[in-house]
Amino acid sequence: LDYQHVQVPFEITLWIMLASLAKIGFHLYNKLPSVVPESCLLIFVGLIMGGIIYGLNDKSPPVMDSDIFFLYLLPPIVLDAGYFMPSRPFFENMGTILLYAVVGTIWNVFGIGFSLYGICQVKAFRLQDVSLLHNLLFGSLIAAVDPVAVLAVFEEIHVNEKLHILVFGESLLNDAVTVVLYKLFRSFCEMPTIKSVDVFAGVGKFFVVGLGGVLVGLTFGMTAAFTTRFTKDIRVIEPLFVFLYSYLSYLTAEMFHLSGIVAIIACAMGMKRYVEANISLKSHTTVKYFMKMWSSVSDTLIFIFLGVSTIGENHEWNWPYICFTVIFCLIWRALGVLVLTFFVNRFHVNTITSKDQFIIAYGGLRGAICFSLVFLLPDFHRKKLFIAATTVVILFTVFVQGMTIRPLVDLLAVKRKRESAPTVGEQIHIRFLDHLLAGIEDISGHWGQYYWKDKLEYFNSKYLQKILLREYDQPKSSIVLLYEKLERKHAIELAEAGQLGHAPSHPSLLRSHFLCSNNDRTVKIDKKLEDALNPDVLENIQEILARNLYRIRRTGPAYNRHTLPGESEPVEHAKEILILRHKSL
């Protein structure tokens, strides 16, 4: 037996296997996941595992390594979150999310830090040796809402999209704030004296860390998109690039002490549309599937390890400090949400209701990031107290809040997520309104959201797409392919009969009068529509319609800032009219 030789991969594989089997186990009994969130069950499994290890070895079980967490377990989850982020609600609520993430987190850090320092002054608790700086350091790691925990709980309760994106977006973007404050206070703890220059440098760092992360992420994202232009002959390694470049963006950001989470999210969101257009349908299925799989396993492992690491002798149980930490976490978050939402609601038509505010405050779950950060603290005599307090806060938020949030959502009748995807009609209307509002904003000289979106869309189609996309691919939907085949056949018939000079093979043309074709074709298409009812195909059709509607608006003589009437593709337009006339004869 040569266990030494295979130990590392063998144990990693076994842990992943345990995590996957645990997941299967929960789903076998259908009632369980609907009552208790999976995260709680997994922590529970971890606690049992930790207990067994502790019982057998009579020493503390291994603690989750912070390096493993930040380098290997966290990136897949964040990548998945960024890649599948619904970009429309995210950008629409960007301001609110940033306010919660930046101001809200700073509010929480200082609120919790100072109030805990107040508690430390009570002599009966015997905590006088915990300095203000240490309390602020602890506040900086305990204040941040955890994306992994939030995702695990909010994916199961299906609140409305806006509420979801507010909590989830905050949990992702507060990483920059956490990184800066944590590192700032940690270096302050080690410095003999603190100058006011250092404090200002800290404030400046916010922008560097956050915007630097975005920049690194977008750079890698664009490179990834550019690379997939050239993978036509080796489809099989296409999915790899999505993973490699996003991981590199995370590692590079971490290397320069920027926010890795922000970087990987910017990378994923930036590359998504180009990569999707470049890679094959099967590659894309693989990317999506593997991302979900990977993040799901990481997530499972994190919660199990959380449970395992809880067992042991790393804790100092000073209950007053621990209890007040939990209470302050709740109070300061609730206050922060109330105050910030008051300002947000003053500037928005679509306000955040008080029910939503309650869920935002209540959904501020803490998780593995706090846990890893507290273990990364430099050794000092009260570290074990901080570990104990962090553990209790995490367990409290995940178990108590995580398990009660679903009944509360039911009780308060919080608006839920709509079950069905928007219909084609709705999508057309939304798109139409976007263009209308962009035009209005442009005419009135107001640089609002729609104005910038339109600008960006123009920049995208004018420059980015040309660099990043391979030549315009054929759409993959079988219904369109059939239609094109019929069109081609019909064109050949026409050509043979001498009615038409050349075959109308221009795909945009073919697709644009998609629904107004002649009789025997519509019969065939109706039959095709029968199997077009599954969501994948519907999505495809919606995408094609959306893409082409946009093009038609732009090729037509409508008002457009960037083109003069009739300037764009007039030849194509003339051809289209010619062929339509031919047909009506």
Add this chain to the structure above:
Amino acid sequence: LDYQHVQVPFEITLWIMLASLAKIGFHLYNKLPSVVPESCLLIFVGLIMGGIIYGLNDKSPPVMDSDIFFLYLLPPIVLDAGYFMPSRPFFENMGTILLYAVVGTIWNVFGIGFSLYGICQVKAFRLQDVSLLHNLLFGSLIAAVDPVAVLAVFEEIHVNEKLHILVFGESLLNDAVTVVLYKLFRSFCEMPTIKSVDVFAGVGKFFVVGLGGVLVGLTFGMTAAFTTRFTKDIRVIEPLFVFLYSYLSYLTAEMFHLSGIVAIIACAMGMKRYVEANISLKSHTTVKYFMKMWSSVSDTLIFIFLGVSTIGENHEWNWPYICFTVIFCLIWRALGVLVLTFFVNRFHVNTITSKDQFIIAYGGLRGAICFSLVFLLPDFHRKKLFIAATTVVILFTVFVQGMTIRPLVDLLAVKRKRESAPTVGEQIHIRFLDHLLAGIEDISGHWGQYYWKDKLEYFNSKYLQKILLREYDQPKSSIVLLYEKLERKHAIELAEAGQLGHAPSHPSLLRSHFLCSNNDRTVKIDKKLEDALNPDVLENIQEILARNLYRIRRTGPAYNRHTLPGESEPVEHAKEILILRHKSL
């Protein structure tokens, strides 16, 4: 800048990125891959990289770590090979493959070992200090044909299926022999005296290592199949189990000093059909895609590392020894193939032609396995000579043989692989012949290949499928789904008209008279057949037809050893007749 922190994952990611980009680069210029095999190009890239590293650092570049090779790079390639192994030609030629793999490899080991020992006796070469045992040890590592190198070259030249499986199968299965002989001679080298008992123990080990590997692999494969029975509610982690269990089988086999390659192949081949039936179509796409992607990256990395490791000062250039190694490798392989094929051809109707024999002998490429094994040798004063000889043999076989094999295949007009998949008609005939031959063998009492296959198939459907498969899933092909929908509609019409007691919803029945339906249905199906022409759907249809044809043969009153006439599903049969009669009215 904090490079230390992210170094390990960063460098791994960069290596993989380099490998992927190199692959893209080759395919950009279309002419190159058709002349030079990719493996040569990759080694060339590695040589350049090695040269650069050597030039910059002025010391030998890092050598490919044997542990990394055996634990991380080799398993994906072998898993891919095993999973996509064409099982019919493999099992049909099992005897020949085993003969080549076991007897052929032993022949080569001893042939090369003894003749090199002869060379060492020539005083002019100054090699008298290399003992017979060391030569045999060297022979044991240099004799084995390498699956990675063979796959890289043979996938590009498209020889006929039998020839491909003979070379490729040999390269996979000789692993057991290599492991045993290599470890045997290595332990002999360290022993003071060798007893005859040790030699016999070595012979016994062959069977333990090979059969043990098969057993470990099958155990894990069946467990994997069983696990995927329960993943219906969490489709997203299904692909994971395929990878986890096969990797565990490899690691477990390695742990017990069994053949990991044999284990992972047995695992992959064993689980394939059950896993495919249990997991969703998208999961299966992901599994296939990721396997191909992973093996392709591993393969690329191996060849690049081979190139990098060649540069440096690890070599002792004793040219007589090196040249004779190359010559003996060629001669003994050619002789071995000739002799073994002579015996094989005496017992087979479908003989191996002399052209095929030449390609088998010439296709005996050496690769990274030899390379890793030679670095794993215990330190002794001539290790660098062995490293140099191994490097030259690998480069010679990969470059000279790898690049000339394609022109030779053209020149000799070796039978190529057929381009198209077998038609449905051909498949039905093959299947029919299989049953016929199984029946003939059974009646004549000859326990041949068909007899055992039939037995296995019976065992599979009687026991294994019941344990390992979830309930019988609906087939996924849209053409069948449409047909069933139409059937259902028709049945409802019949039921409403009072013509039929209950709807004929039994899927086997529905599908069995698939092509003999009434008129308006066939029209619709014809239209569906138009898009059924892509290979995926065709494959699906073939699979369904094959499955059902089998069932019909067994449910009918044909001769069958395991059922009495009319015993099986007579009710279904009667129902079928009844409904057919109803229709003809």
